[in-house]
Every structure is written in C-alpha cells, then in structure tokens.
Amino acid sequence: MGKLSGKIAVVTGGTTGIGLATARLFAAEGAKVVVTGRNAQTLAAAREELVGVADVVQSDAGDPTEVRKLFEEIGRQYARIDVLFLNAGIARFAPFADSQEALFDETIRVNLKGPFVALQAALPFLNKGASVIVNTTVGTERALAGASVYSASKAALATLARGAAVELAGRGIRVNAVRPGPITTPIFGKTGLSPEAIEAFAKWRAPRSSWRATIPLSSPGTSCPWMAACSPPDSTRLLPAARATSPRRAGRLRRRRAHFAGASWRRDR
Numbered sequence: 001m002g003k004l005s006g007k008i009a010v011v012t013g014g015t016t017g018i019g020l021a022t023a024r025l026f027a028a029e030g031a032k033v034v035v036t037g038r039n040a041q042t043l044a045a046a047r048e049e050l051v052g053v054a055d056v057v058q059s060d061a062g063d064p065t066e067v068r069k070l071f072e073e074i075g076r077q078y079a080r081i082d083v084l085f086l087n088a089g090i091a092r093f094a095p096f097a098d099s100q101e102a103l104f105d106e107t108i109r110v111n112l113k114g115p116f117v118a119l120q121a122a123l124p125f126l127n128k129g130a131s132v133i134v135n136t137t138v139g140t141e142r143a144l145a146g147a148s149v150y151s152a153s154k155a156a157l158a159t160l161a162r163g164a165a166v167e168l169a170g171r172g173i174r175v176n177a178v179r180p181g182p183i184t185t186p187i188f189g190k191t192g193l194s195p196e197a198i199e200a201f202a203k204w205r206a207p208r209s210s211w212r213a214t215i216p217l218s219s220p221g222t223s224c225p226w227m228a229a230c231s232p233p234d235s236t237r238l239l240p241a242a243r244a245t246s247p248r249r250a251g252r253l254r255r256r257r258a259h260f261a262g263a264s265w266r267r268d269r
C-alpha cells in the first residue's frame, strides 16, 4: 500500500516540471490526483501523459475567481483534500533597474496572491492530517541577480506559509514550504534569460554548509521526495520553517499547536 493510498491530492501547476513529476509520484503512492495548468498546449500534453494517473484541469492560478471555482468543484467532487501542493509559479527575470511594474504585478498575482486565495478556498476541505506544501525557492534567502522580484514573491509566500502553519496547526493541518535550488524544467525557457545565462544559472549550486535543507537539485524528479516527505499524515519531518526538524522543534510546534487550539487569535494578543 502506498503512503498516500486513498488520499486526494491537488497539485497546482502540475502540467510540466516539478508539478508534473510530483503528480506522478503522488499517484504512484496511491493518491487520487488533480493537477491544474493554464496554457492550452501544455494542458493537452499533460492530459495525454497523465491518462489514468491524474485529472488535468484548466485553471489560472493567479485568478481568484477561477481558483475559488476550482476548489468548489474539487470540494463538490471529493468533499476533502488531503494533500495540497501549491506549486504553480512563474519566473520572469530582469535586472532590478529594468523590472517593469507589469512584471512585478504578474509575478505577485501568480506566485503570491494565487496561493493565498487557493489556501483560503481549500480550507473548508482540509481536515485533520491534511498537508499543504508551497513551492518557494532558494532565492528567498540567497541573492540571485535578475531575480529580485521573483525571489521577493517567493519570500512573501514562505512567510505567508509560516504564519498559516502556526494558525492551522491547531486544526491538525500541516503547512510547509519547500525551497528548491535550480532544477532543469521548462521554467528556464520562460525566464527571459539568454541561453548562456540559463546554462550558468542551472549549474549554480548552493554551498552545502548553509543550505543543507535545500540540497542541490537538478531534475524535477529529485525534488519529489521532499513533497512526499511532507505529505503522509504521520510525517513530522518538515515543520513551518521549511527545514528538516529536530524532536525539540517538533515539541515546540506541539506546544504552539495546543496554544492556538485553545485561544482565539484576538483574545490571545
């Protein structure tokens, strides 16, 4: 029996790259998987590739109306979500001085507002033991030239996830952030970088000492164990700070969970 046998898993942005590989892994672990995407071509390709593996649904991850509709539909069909991987994201790179407002707005729309709306919309269907994973980037804590807007959107997402993790812990819902290093996926072709810059970026490796939790990754499949590690209901491996945790940290979270379970946010301030 797989780790996710009988579970309902939703992967936003699951038509290519990390999301697609993770959807396959979740399905191999026994989950019923729903993936989303926006682009008609990649949706069609994913539908062919994921026949019998996952349902592929068109939904713009940055459009609140479409996101709410998506989760209402999933709720109607399955009544619950056990694993929610908020993975859909865009990476448009530009030097800071040349970054236009339109790039900023689009990046925040898809990478930050989308997951915010999605997590809220999914809440009614997330029960005790559910796992939410948001996909951020090593760039949240490491300076990457040309990626200031992208990294900022993901840093905000990581912070949002951290806050949600503490608040939702009382309901037995785990929220984690993963922050992969460079992984070769179609995203590089959409960054706006030159082929030489893409090659240099893809070779970039985080120093091991300070980035042990991030580990250098190079193919979409290698990141999947991290998503899977977050997913089983009995997992305590990853807790809100997106790092591997120690028993002491797990104890701290349990105490915080008890604290939040017993007091309303307002009363507690």
Ligand SMILES: NC(=O)c1ccc[n+]([C@@H]2O[C@H](COP(=O)([O-])OP(=O)(O)OC[C@H]3O[C@@H](n4cnc5c(N)ncnc54)[C@H](OP(=O)(O)O)[C@@H]3O)[C@@H](O)[C@H]2O)c1
Pocket (backbone or CB within 6 Å): 012, 013, 014, 015, 016, 017, 018, 019, 036, 037, 038, 039, 040, 042, 043, 059, 060, 061, 062, 087, 088, 089, 090, 091, 110, 135, 136, 137, 138, 179, 180, 181, 182, 183, 184, 185, 186, 187, 188
């Ligand atoms: N690859 C890396 O080095 C790396 C490193 C760290 C973090 N990440 C993060 O990992 C996530 C997945 O990236 P990836 O590398 O696997 O890239 P990818 O192959 O380009 O995959 C992105 C996925 O998100 C979907 N997507 C993008 N915008 C969307 C929108 N508005 N609505 C719905 N779906 C949308 C894409 O679908 P469409 O084709 O339909 O647009 C695709 O399924 C992103 O959040 C990215 O920031 C990637």
